[in-house]
Amino acid sequence: MKILLVAEYRDGNLLEGYRELLGFSSKINAETVMFLAGSADSLPDFGGTLYLADAAIYGEFNPAIHKGLLTEVVAKEQPDIVAFSHSSYGWDLAPRLACALKVPQISEVVDFKDSLPVVPVCNAKMRRTVKPTGSRYVLTLQAGAFPALEESGSTPEVVQIDGDYKTDITFSGYEEAEKGGVDLSKAEVIVSAGRGIGKPENVEIVSKLADKLGGEYGASRPVVDAEWVEHNRQVGTTGQTVSPKLYVACGISGAIQHLAGMKKSEFVVAINTDKDAPIGEVADVLVVADLQQFVPALVEKL
Amino acid sequence: MKILVCIKQVPDMESKFTIDGTWYNTSDLAWRMNEYDEYSVEQAVQVKEQVGDSDLTVLCIGPDRVKETMKKALAMGCDRGVHIVDDKAAQRDPWEIASMIAKFAGDKEFDLIFCGMQSQDRASAQVGIYVAEMLCIPSVSTIVDFQYDDANVTVKRELEGGVKALISTGTPALFTCQLGLNTPRYPTLPNIMKAKKKELLSLQADDFLEVTAAQETTEMFFPEKKGGGLVLEGDPAELADRLIQIIKEKTTVMG
Numbered sequence: 001m002k003i004l005l006v007a008e009y010r011d012g013n014l015l016e017g018y019r020e021l022l023g024f025s026s027k028i029n030a031e032t033v034m035f036l037a038g039s040a041d042s043l044p045d046f047g048g049t050l051y052l053a054d055a056a057i058y059g060e061f062n063p064a065i066h067k068g069l070l071t072e073v074v075a076k077e078q079p080d081i082v083a084f085s086h087s088s089y090g091w092d093l094a095p096r097l098a099c100a101l102k103v104p105q106i107s108e109v110v111d112f113k114d115s116l117p118v119v120p121v122c123n124a125k126m127r128r129t130v131k132p133t134g135s136r137y138v139l140t141l142q143a144g145a146f147p148a149l150e151e152s153g154s155t156p157e158v159v160q161i162d163g164d165y166k167t168d169i170t171f172s173g174y175e176e177a178e179k180g181g182v183d184l185s186k187a188e189v190i191v192s193a194g195r196g197i198g199k200p201e202n203v204e205i206v207s208k209l210a211d212k213l214g215g216e217y218g219a220s221r222p223v224v225d226a227e228w229v230e231h232n233r234q235v236g237t238t239g240q241t242v243s244p245k246l247y248v249a250c251g252i253s254g255a256i257q258h259l260a261g262m263k264k265s266e267f268v269v270a271i272n273t274d275k276d277a278p279i280g281e282v283a284d285v286l287v288v289a290d291l292q293q294f295v296p297a298l299v300e301k302l
Numbered sequence: 303m304k305i306l307v308c309i310k311q312v313p314d315m316e317s318k319f320t321i322d323g324t325w326y327n328t329s330d331l332a333w334r335m336n337e338y339d340e341y342s343v344e345q346a347v348q349v350k351e352q353v354g355d356s357d358l359t360v361l362c363i364g365p366d367r368v369k370e371t372m373k374k375a376l377a378m379g380c381d382r383g384v385h386i387v388d389d390k391a392a393q394r395d396p397w398e399i400a401s402m403i404a405k406f407a408g409d410k411e412f413d414l415i416f417c418g419m420q421s422q423d424r425a426s427a428q429v430g431i432y433v434a435e436m437l438c439i440p441s442v443s444t445i446v447d448f449q450y451d452d453a454n455v456t457v458k459r460e461l462e463g464g465v466k467a468l469i470s471t472g473t474p475a476l477f478t479c480q481l482g483l484n485t486p487r488y489p490t491l492p493n494i495m496k497a498k499k500k501e502l503l504s505l506q507a508d509d510f511l512e513v514t515a516a517q518e519t520t521e522m523f524f525p526e527k528k529g530g531g532l533v534l535e536g537d538p539a540e541l542a543d544r545l546i547q548i549i550k551e552k553t554t555v556m557g
Contacts, residue, residue: 010461061467064440088461091420092443095396095428099435104397104516107426116520122423123315126326129521137517168440169471177464189555213555225482231464238464246555253315267553269545274316280531285548288535298542 003030004079006070008089009038009055011174017085018044019148024083024141026149028112035073037066040158047154051161061089061171067096068165074101079136086140094140104132108256110145123255124278143237143260182216182232189215189246192235192262193223196251196272197291200228205295206250212302213246220258236261250291254279271295303356306412307346307380308403308430309339311364311371312423324519325393335371338418340486341479346416347379348484349450357381359412363402364391369502376497377489383500388507395515396424400432402510407437413453415476419444430478441476442469446483 003025007018018034025032034046037053037060044050051073058065070093074082082097084090086108098105111118116129117139184190191210193203203217210217219229221236235242237257247265252258254270254277262268263282270283271291280286287294313319314332321327335343343360350358360380362368365388372383386402388394407415417430427443434441446466447458453473458466460480489497532548534541550556 010465061469088444088459091427092431095431096435098428099432104395105426105428106517107428113521120425121522122313122319122326124525125315125319126321127523127525128324128519129523130517131520132517133515169442169469172468172470174461175458175466175468215555221481234464237462238460246549246553267549269549275533276318280533281525283531284552285532285534285545287541287545288533289538289541294538294541297538298545301539301542301546 001028001030001081002077002079003028003032003081003083004073004077005032005034006082006084006090006093007034007036007038007044008085008087009036009042009060010089011060012039012042014038014042014044016148017087017143018046020141020143020146021083021085022046022149024146027146030081033073033077033079034156035070037069043156043158045151045154046156047152048156050156050158052158053161059167059171062167062169063093063096064167064169065165066093067100069161069163070097071100072161072163081136082138084138084140086142090140094138098138101136101138103134103136103138105138105140106130106132107140108142109139110142120256123253125276142256144263178231184216184218184233184235184240184242187216187242187244189213189248190218190235190242190244190262190265191215191248191250192218192220192252193229193250194220194252194258195222196253197223198251200226202292203228205292205299208299209248209250209295212299213248215244215246218242220252220255249279249283250295252279253277254281303353303414304410304412305346305350305356305358305414305416306361306407306410307339307342307358307375307416308361308433309343309371309375310336310418310421311362311368312336312421315422321522321524324522326522328392333367333371335374336418336421338420338422338479338481341481341483342416342418343375343378343380344484344486345448345477345479346414347487349414350379352450359384361386361403361406363388363399363507365389372502373494373497374489376500376502377494378487379493381500383502385502385504386507386510387504391507393519395517396426396428396432397516398511398513400429400436401513402507403429403433404436405510405512406505407433411474413473414450414455415474417476417478419478419480427478430476434476437476439474439476440471441478442471443478444480445477446480448477448483
């Protein structure tokens with residue numbers, strides 16, 4: 001079994017996600033090669049062959065060109081699997097490559113069962129095992145699903161890769177995340193509001209509880225998208241990553257993007273009317289209750 | 303200008319799911335428009351309103367019940383609906399679904415195509431990009447901002463940690479929409495009434511499906527509960543006392 005891993009590079013830096021890709025290839029015991037559109041100044045901790053496309057020429061984000069370069073690596077190496085992170089770079093590029101190679105793509109793999117990938121269904125409420133047709137396929141790995149390979153201090157054998165491919169978009173740079181406001185990463189207690197709070201007026205119930213516990217209040221994405229809470233309080237993949245001593249999730253179902261931002265919390269309390277909500281998987285205590293009744297009762301007693 | 307928006311009907315994610323064979327049981331579920339697609343429909347309608355002289359088609363593949371979801375899109379402002387009738391749509395893989403859409407769109411010369419970045423049930427995030435690749439047009443995924451100006455499109459693409467990539471392209475092009483791109487409108491009663499008179503064309507899946515599935519689901523199951531987590535139920539006041547006790551015992555935040 002041979003696997004081609006696709007590492008990522010952004011704003012002049014190699015991203016750490018490749019360590020989880022390496023963890024995956026080591027778990028399935030595959031012969032491993034890697035591709036990176038990046039720079040020789042920022043190489044991954046990996047002892048095998050690295051196909052390096054110079055980002056100064058081919059861009060940091062340029063799916064049509066990166067796809068073309070990857071097809072050349074695939075032609076040379078003939079891997080059984082091409083693995084990406086299920087990230088903004090990976091979920092964009094993976095289907096383009098799958099389409100060019102005319103092979104299946106399996107998205108957001110969380111496990112491997114009898115040599116077949118397992119993926120989530122319906123907000124992680126269920127899972128399914130997927131069998132691709134043919135002998136080669138592309139997959140993306142859910143962040144955090146496979147432990148990162150430990151540091152080895154290795155240096156790859158670099159093979160420069162070039163090709164003449166045309167782009168059909170113009171990438172003109174990055175817009176930084178909104179700064180200022182609240183640094184949730186330093187809070188010892190965070191009480192977060194999810195869609196289950198029902199209406200914007202209920203943000204106050206949540207912020208009161210945060211006050212009583214001497215912490216800050218946060219929110220999950222739907223609450224921020226609805227503009228009930230400002231973006232700088234969002235916890236999750238596209239917001240802040242937090243690790244407080246106590247995390248109280250109020251009406252948060254537990255989408256993976258949210259869990260990724262808070263699962264390192266020391267103690268997690270979830271308040272939810274749905275006993276089966278995925279947040280239950282990371283909660284130390286799940287209080288099955290209507291938060292409009294329960295949270296005020298709790299605040300009263302604190 | 304011709305605009306296409308592709309939508310999917312999905313189960314309400316709060317539903318109590320049961321498994322039937324290698325898929326979830328589809329009877330007794332509440333169905334709604336895929337959340338990501340609400341943002342695509344809204345964006346398509348906004349462009350249509352901005353440009354004026356344009357024609358906006360909403361496309362949906364699925365059994366008869368998807369017409370209800372299509373009516374919502376028509377009430378939000380789409381001009382016409384195309385329903386590809388397919389009772390097996392839920393279990394078709396992204397490759398098959400994208401091929402059907404590309405076959406439909408192939409000779410229609412749409413200037414802009416909008417899709418959700420993923421569906422809530424399968425979450426593959428593949429269909430939109432496949433459609434663009436099959437039609438050989440540019441595509442940008444996961445957009446959170448969209449500006450159209452005389453056949454030039456400038457978008458912001460959402461990356462991790464709240465960073466955005468700034469990207470521009472010409473038309474025709476396809477975009478997959480992320481949550482928060484805009485504020486999807488609620489259909490008003492007069493628009494719901496008007497939508498009933500809009501064209502809703504039914505086509506047969508067999509005329510569009512020219513490929514076979516690239517993957518199959520061999521098993522569906524509920525994830526194992528990790529256990530350890532304590533579940534508390536009962537009277538709110540008693541629950542509050544018990545929770546306070548637990549927080550005092552297990553954490554240092556109330557010390």
